[in-house]
Amino acid sequence: MNITKKEVDNLNAVLTVEISKDDYAPKVESILNNYRKTANIPGFRKGHVPMGMVKKQYGKAVLVEEVNKLLQEKLHNYLTEEKLDILGNPLPKNEAEIDWNADDFSFEFDLGLAPEFTVDVKGKKAITSYKVVADDEMINNQVKTIRKQYGKLIAKDTVEKGDEITGTFTNEEKNIDNSTTISTDIIKGKKQLDTLLGAKVGDTVTLKTKGFFKDDHDNQKHFGVSHDDAHGLNIEVTFKIEEVNTREMADLNQELFDKLFGKDVVTSEEELKEKIKEDAEKQFEQQTDQKLLNDVVESLIENTKFELPDEFLQRWIQNSGEKRLTEEEAKAEYERSEKGLRYQLIEGKLRAEHNLQVSFDELKDYCKNMIKGQMAQFGQTNPSDEELDSITARIMQNQDEVKRINEQLNTNKMLDFFKENAKLKTKEVTYDKFIKEAYE
Incomplete structure (x- = not known):
């Protein structure tokens, strides 16, 4: 041979x-x-x-x-x-x-x-790394939400601003017969709000759905219509008021702080706001990290130039599936997947050159820490090594779970590498501004 x-x-x-x-x-x-x-x-x-x-x-x-x-x-x-x-x-x-x-x-x-090429992670143009800051308005709104959530409901007869109204919406045309509870705070329509203010328990009022809520998705929840019908819903509904409640705000005292965070973790309103700020900004990191990763990947694909064996790859796509594709179908599929293929090659090169592969020990450690975190949520703060090893071994036998964890660790490694090596510029913004700049 x-x-x-x-x-x-x-x-x-x-x-x-x-x-x-x-x-x-x-x-x-x-x-x-x-x-x-x-x-x-x-x-x-x-x-x-x-x-x-x-x-x-x-x-x-x-x-x-x-x-x-x-x-x-x-x-x-x-x-x-x-x-x-x-x-x-x-x-x-x-x-x-x-x-x-x-x-x-x-x-x-x-x-x-595979082509020969080099990857310049630094690049010429700095990529924006967003840091979302929880501003005073967001923190104060969260404090208000907490106080309302843990406050007391007090029944009353007449609707006023800030009240919660329980009742039933009906409309024969759309087969609406939906019981719900709404707060006057989420009602956008001035005419609808004016109609409700001053109404009493037992009253039935007629309301227009167009512009009722700030978000059309609330139409689906409160009127009980389909997702498609919820957008731009423009009908009249009747609303029978069954209950009116006002929520008495909970006091910001040690009993509430302990209920929220555990005994003596937070001892003042200032510490509460600081904890809210810390937790909120930590939650934002997942979104800002994903945005950064997407932007770095796009930049690397755009600025790392190399040729591909286009004709060969189109023929391979044409013949590699269960069903043979036409030339036109294979070409279209190649055009859809080319950018992903380019990044696979770039990522593979970076992993090989900078030793960014995930080891078996890293998988095990990640599993153990994940298990510890889950057990702590149920009050088990000090599990034994034998217990952790036993649960970890069971998880490692699940191929789908191991694959998911491995992908997560690989993503984390690449993200950490980019944070250390890419040319970045940090920009502090509020959450609303981040959403506007990043996605609109």
Whole structure:
């Protein structure tokens, strides 16, 4: 057997695999001998079928199967040993021309080669790294929400601003018959609010849905309509008022602080606001980190220039699925996936050059810390090493969970690497401004 590689250009090559009769004949002969021992052919005793008849009936199929097995094995070994960095899989070039009646065979495969390139993580233009700051308005609103949430409901007869109204919306046209509780604070429509203010328990009022709430998605929740109907809903509904409650704000005292955060973790309103600020800004980090990662990836794809074996990759896409695609379908799919492929190559190069792979010990440590955090939420703050090891072992046997954790750790490693090495400029903004700048 002989394997040779001929480079067409920097991105394409042809691999030729030559297989002689000596490479496959002993295996084929052995299989046919076994067939002869077990074959049931009318007119012959089992084990006494002439070899010529066995070869005539099974010889070609066995030959093709064994040659293909040998071909795939040697092809894989060659690519591994030569450490060829290829894209996709080798594509047969001359399979239609193979003469299976010959003794020797020569198979050709097209290869798509990965390009040579360098990655400049620093780049010329700085990328914005957002830091969302919880401002006084956000903190004060959160304090107000907490005080309302832990306050007391006091029943009353007449609707006033700030009250919570429980009742039933109805409309025959849209089959609406939905019981709900709404706060006057979320009502956007001035006419609707004016209609409700001063109404009493037991009253039924007629309201227009257009512009009722600040967010159309509230139409789905409170009117009980579908998601599609919720957008731009413009009908009249009746609303029977069944309860009116005002919420007496909870006092900012030690009892409330302990209920929220545990005994003596927070001891004053100032500390409460500081804790709210800290927790809020920590939650924002996930969004700002994702935005930073997306922006760095886009920048690397845009600024890391290299050619790809486009024609080869389109042919590989065309033939690699369960169903063969047309040329037009394969081209469209390649255009959709090209950017992702480019980043895979860039990321792979960065991981290899900077040793950013996730180790097995890192997976285990991550699992243990995750388990500790979950157990702490249920009051188990000091689990034993044996207990942690046992739970970790069970998690590590779940391939889907291991894959999910590995992907998360890989993402974290790349993000940390970018934070340390990319050219960044930090920008402090409120959450509203971050959303506006980042996504609108």
